Structures are given as C-alpha cells and as structure tokens.
Amino acid sequence: MVPQWWSTTGERITKQFNVIVLTNSFKKLCHIDDLKDGTALGFDPLAKGQDTLFVVRQGPVLRSYKNDCPHWPGSPMAWRKNAYLTSDGAHIACHGHGARFDIESGLCISGPCDGQSLQSLELKVDESGYLYVRLEHLSGKTDI
Amino acid sequence: MNIIGPDALVFGVENVKDCEQYLIDYGLDSVGDGRFEALDGTSIVVLPKDDASLPPALPTGNMLRKTIYGVADQNTLDAIAGELGTDREVKVLDDGSLVANDDLGFTLGFQITVRKAIDLPAETVNAPGAAPQRPVNVAAADPDAAPKPRSLSHVVYFVPDVAKGEAFYTQRLGFRCTDRFTNAGPFLRPAGTQDHHTLFMIQTPPFLQGCEHFTFHMGGPSEVMQAGTRFVEKGYESFWGPGRHIFGSNWFWYFNSPFGCHVEYDADMDIHDDEWTAREALSSEDTSQIFLFQHRDKWFPSGGPPPAKE
Ligand code: FES
Ligand SMILES: [Fe+2]
Numbered sequence: 001m002v003p004q005w006w007s008t009t010g011e012r013i014t015k016q017f018n019v020i021v022l023t024n025s026f027k028k029l030c031h032i033d034d035l036k037d038g039t040a041l042g043f044d045p046l047a048k049g050q051d052t053l054f055v056v057r058q059g060p061v062l063r064s065y066k067n068d069c070p071h072w073p074g075s076p077m078a079w080r081k082n083a084y085l086t087s088d089g090a091h092i093a094c095h096g097h098g099a100r101f102d103i104e105s106g107l108c109i110s111g112p113c114d115g116q117s118l119q120s121l122e123l124k125v126d127e128s129g130y131l132y133v134r135l136e137h138l139s140g141k142t143d144i
Numbered sequence: 145m146n147i148i149g150p151d152a153l154v155f156g157v158e159n160v161k162d163c164e165q166y167l168i169d170y171g172l173d174s175v176g177d178g179r180f181e182a183l184d185g186t187s188i189v190v191l192p193k194d195d196a197s198l199p200p201a202l203p204t205g206n207m208l209r210k211t212i213y214g215v216a217d218q219n220t221l222d223a224i225a226g227e228l229g230t231d232r233e234v235k236v237l238d239d240g241s242l243v244a245n246d247d248l249g250f251t252l253g254f255q256i257t258v259r260k261a262i263d264l265p266a267e268t269v270n271a272p273g274a275a276p277q278r279p280v281n282v283a284a285a286d287p288d289a290a291p292k293p294r295s296l297s298h299v300v301y302f303v304p305d306v307a308k309g310e311a312f313y314t315q316r317l318g319f320r321c322t323d324r325f326t327n328a329g330p331f332l333r334p335a336g337t338q339d340h341h342t343l344f345m346i347q348t349p350p351f352l353q354g355c356e357h358f359t360f361h362m363g364g365p366s367e368v369m370q371a372g373t374r375f376v377e378k379g380y381e382s383f384w385g386p387g388r389h390i391f392g393s394n395w396f397w398y399f400n401s402p403f404g405c406h407v408e409y410d411a412d413m414d415i416h417d418d419e420w421t422a423r424e425a426l427s428s429e430d431t432s433q434i435f436l437f438q439h440r441d442k443w444f445p446s447g448g449p450p451p452a453k454e
Contacts, residue, residue, distance in 0.1 A: 049440035050382060079166075079400040081379035087159055095400040096383065097302075097352060098205075112352055 026124055026132035029055060033129065035062070040084040040092070042067060045135060050076060052138055053121055054084050055131065056092060058103045064123050064133050065106055069094040070116035092118070145223055145318040147334035148257050149342040150296050151186050151214035152179075153358055155207045155403055156193035162402045163190045169378050170407065171292045171371055172360075182360050185258045186214070186296035199243070199251040206354020207404045211250060211299055212241070214257025216336055224254050227316055247312040248303050248353070262294060267364020267411075284366070290374070291367035293360030297394075297410050298342045300357050303329070304350035313343065322416050323391040325427035331391055338415035340392035357398060359408030365395040368409045372397035375409075376439050387436035391423065396433075 027045040035041055035057045042051030054077075055064045067084075069075040071094065078084045079095035086093045091109070092101040099111030106118035122134035157163045164174065167188055172180035181187040191198055191209075198209045215221055221242060225234050228244045235243040241255035268277035268284065278284060303309045306329040313319040319332040322340050331341035346356060362368050369386055376382055383406050385397035394413040401407040425431040 047441070049438070076381050076383060076400065078381045079402050080162075080381060083381075083402075095381070095402065095404070096406065097356075098404050112349070 025135060027135050029131045029133055031129055032062075032125055032131055035131070038085075038089040040078075040082055042078060042082050042084065043133070045133065046138060051078070051081070053133060054078070054082075055123065055133070056084065056103055058089075061104050062123060062125075062131075063103060063106065064121040065092070065118040066121065066138065068119060069096055069099060069113065070108060070118065071097060071099055071111065071113040145227075145334070146216035146220045146336040147224075147254075147317060147319075148214045148216060148259065148336035149186075149334060149339065150211055150299055150358075151255060151258050152189055152210075152212040152253075152296070153187075153208060153299060153355070154189040154191065154198065154210040154212065154253075156191055156195060156198045156201060156209045157207050157403060158193055159402055160190060160192050166380070166402055166407075169380065170375065171290070173292075182293040182295055183264070184262045184295045185260045186360075187258075188296075188358070202249055202353055204351055204353045208299075208355035209251060210243075210253050212253035212255060213334070214259055215254055217256060220336075221254055221256065224317070246309070248301075248305065248309050250301065259295070264294065264363065267366050289367075289370060291362055291371045293371075293409070294363060295361045297339070297359045297361040297413070298344060299355060300344045300346065302348040302352045302354055302356050303345045304348065304353055306330070306345050306347040309345045319343065320418065321422045322420060323422050324424045325391075325431070326424055328427045330422075333416065338417060340394070340414045340416060355403070355405040357406035357408050359396075359410045361413070362409050362411040364411050368395045368397050368411045371409050372399075373439065375399060382439050385436065386439075387433045389433055390431060391425075 029043050030041060035055060037057055037059060040054050040056040042054045044051045046052060051067050053064055053066055055062065067076050069077050075096045077094040084092055086100065092103055097112055099108050099113050101108050101118055106120050108114050108116050119137065121137055124132040167180040168174060172182055172188060175181050178190045179187045201209060225242055228234050232244055237243060241253050243251065243253050246252055270276045270278055310321065310330050313332050314321065318335045321330040322333050323331045329345035329347055332343040333339060333341055362371060372386055381400040383398040383400050386395065388395050392413050394410045396408055396410050398406045398408045
C-alpha cells in the first residue's frame with residue numbers, strides 16, 4: 001500500500017517509501033570457530049546490559065534461544081556468563097530452579113516448565129563462517 | 145524459644161569448585177572444610193553431594209541439605225530437644241548440636257549460635273532536615289570499596305504445604321508471622337531476632353521443594369548495589385533487582401547460582417516485636433517491590449561534540 005500524508009502547506013502527498021525494517025535484520029554474533037562443540041555462548045546484541053540470547057553447539061547442531069526461561073518468563077537462565085548447559089553438556093539448564101531442556105528442540109524435559117519450550121531464534125552462517133541471529137523476535141515483550 | 149536465626153546452610157553440590165568460587169566472588173571468606181563465612185561467622189557450607197557427613201537429600205534432589213539455626217544458649221537447645229523429641233527423632237551430635245527434621249522433610253540443625261558481635265557502622269545518609277549522619281569532610285562514595293556480607297539473613301523454601309510448614313515453625317519453634325502473601329506463604333521471625341524474616345515459605349508443587357534463595361545482610365543499599373555490580377562484572381547472572389521489597393523493606397538483588405537456587409544481597413530490613421500486626425497481600429509485581437531497577441553497562445553522558453566513532 002502506498003502511504004499518504006499531508007504536507008505542512010496542507011497539500012496531500014503520496015510517496016513511495018523505501019522502508020528498511022531494522023528489527024527484521026540479522027546481527028552478527030561471532031565466528032563459528034568461537035563456538036566450541038558442546039558449549040554455549042551468550043550474547044547481548046541489543047546492548048541491554050545482560051545477555052538476551054545464547055547459541056549452543058552440539059556436534060552438527062547449532063541452536064539459538066532467548067535467555068528467558070518459560071517457567072517464569074523474564075528469568076535469565078545461566079548462572080554465570082555462558083553457563084547455560086548441564087555439567088555433562090547434555091542439556092540446556094535453567095539455573096533458576098533446575099529446568100532441563102533438549103538442546104536440539106528447546107523442549108523442557110524436566111522441571112517446573114515440563115513440556116514447554118524455549119523460544120528459538122533464527123540463525124544464519126555466511127560464507128566466511130560468521131554467525132548471525134535474526135533480531136526480530138528478540139525485542140518482544142519479555143524485555144530482559 | 146530463643147532461636148536467633150540461621151547460622152549456616154549446608155549444601156551438597158555437583159560442582160564443588162564452581163560453588164566455592166561463586167561464594168568467594170560473592171564476598172564470603174573461605175575458612176576451610178568447605179565453610180564460607182560472613183563477617184559475623186554465619187556461613188554457607190559446600191560439600192560434594194555424596195559426602196558421607198551430609199544428611200540425605202530431599203526427594204526432589206534440591207542441593208540444600210541442612211539449615212542450621214543458632215540459638216541463644218544451652219537452655220534453648222534443651223527446650224528444642226524436649227519439644228521436638230515428643231514426636232520425632234532428635235539426634236545430638238558430638239559438638240552438642242541437635243539434628244531433627246521439620247514437618248516438611250527439611251533437615252534442621254540447632255546449635256549455640258556462632259554469631260560474633262560485629263561493630264561496624266551502617267551506611268550513612270545526609271539529608272536536609274536531619275542531622276548529618278556523616279561527619280564533615282567524609283566522602284561516602286568509594287569506587288574501591290569491597291563490601292562484605294555481614295550476616296546470614298534469611299532462607300526461602302519452596303514447600304508443598306505452606307500451612308503445615310507454618311504450623312511447625314510457629315507452634316513448635318516459636319516463630320511469628322510478620323507478614324503474609326496470601327497466595328505464596330508467610331514471612332517468619334524467630335523469637336531471638338527482630339529481623340522481619342529469617343524464613344519465608346512459598347507454596348509450590350511437591351517436585352520443587354527445596355531452597356529458593358538465601359541471602360546475607362549488607363551494610364546498606366549502596367553496598368547491595370556496589371557488591372551486585374561487582375558480581376555482574378565478574379560474569380554472574382542477575383536474576384531480579386536491584387530493588388526494594390515492601391514487606392520487610394529490604395533492598396534486594398538476586399542472582400542465579402550453581403546451587404540450584406538464587407542467591408541474594410539484602411540490606412536495611414525492618415525490625416519488629418510482638419506488638420506488630422501481620423499484613424497480608426496477594427503477591428504481585430506491585431506488592432513485592434516499591435521499585436525495580438535493572439543493571440546496565442556503565443555509561444555516561446557528557447557535553448561537547450559527539451564522541452568519536454570507534
Ligand atoms: S526460572 Fe527457570 S526453572 Fe525456574
Ligand atoms: Fe530474600
């Protein structure tokens with residue numbers, strides 16, 4: 001649809017906009033080599049002062065989720081920078097009250113939010129191996 | 145019964161090293177045998193979860209294994225042993241302390257308190273209309289200050305039956321309810337302290353039973369902020385705060401931890417005596433805090449031209 005508005009002189013103006021939807025863009029996080037197998041890294045791409053998402057790598061599986069536990073939305077999950085996994089590296093853990101999540105699906109498999117899922121974020125890797133996340137879903141209502 | 149408050153919390157953990165480092169970074173002093181002390185000698189004890197000296201874990205696997213209360217004297221210990229001995233086993237350990245379970249399955253210890261008298265000034269404030277609290281020429285803000293936790297303040301339990309828990313602590317051990325969240329549980333104060341609460345219970349499904357958080361008193365709100373900022377800068381994950389509660393008026397800042405519970409810094413809690421009438425409210429964003437802030441990275445605005453781009 002072509003937007004219309006009134007100019008300061010009262011004349012009606014019709015103009016074609018070239019809209020850049022910034023929130024729809026991808027943001028560079030790190031290089032794929034920064035992410036060792038069996039580990040997770042937290043990121044704060046919106047400069048909130050606290051990591052709002054994390055990326056986890058398990059073999060060929062690469063996933064990104066919001067740092068936001070479904071048990072109590074708004075709750076960050078790590079206990080220390082990048083400490084998102086159980087000590088054996090087999091699951092994602094929320095260190096609030098011990099919920100465990102499947103790394104590949106984000107599904108909670110034990111704990112107070114059993115059956116609920118982490119909010120996954122879309123990742124992209126470019127030709128040089130840089131990892132990007134889609135920001136669109138990051139600035140939702142759970143503003144941590 | 146002259147129970148003063150928690151002297152120590154004993155945890156059985158998976159990653160001893162992580163937990164130890166966490167408590168040191170939090171500001172407690174390692175004094176050996178897994179004990180990490182605040183300035184008044186109250187402590188957190190960290191042991192490997194299969195350590196033979198630990199009481200059994202709750203069926204939920206929560207890492208809190210024992211809550212040890214400090215009491216005034218041997219008479220109080222005898223009174224507790226007499227009271228609890230009527231319907232449960234009360235063990236006397238070699239050090240003279242008692243061990244018994246509460247009605248919810250938490251293992252409790254009772255000992256003549258290890259709390260040392262500490263003589264430290266509270267945070268001071270200068271305000272128009274009041275006499276200055278800080279002498280002239282004394283600066284309050286010290287970027288190099290390293291505030292230390294002073295005293296183990298309170299522990300919060302997730303419990304499957306709040307009414308049963310409250311009945312045990314009030315009827316058997318002489319705690320009083322100072323305030324209550326209708327849909328969560330009571331804030332409880334034992335007879336030997338005026339602190340608003342040393343125990344708070346929250347009703348949850350049984351599989352969550354355990355410690356929800358513990359906290360140490362700091363010297364004032366600035367110390368909560370400064371210690372919390374230091375903790376964030378060390379890479380620890382802020383959970384809730386800084387802010388100020390309404391019931392108890394305590395300033396708070398909660399963090400995630402490797403103990404399977406939250407760990408808090410608190411300061412400036414209300415004190416009460418038996419004349420106080422408990423208030424009651426539904427717990428919510430509005431009733432649990434008068435304000436809530438969120439940490440952000442340090443930043444400052446200045447005059448002049450915009451800063452050069454990196
Ligand atoms: S906030 Fe994650 S398990 Fe409770
Ligand atoms: Fe608290």
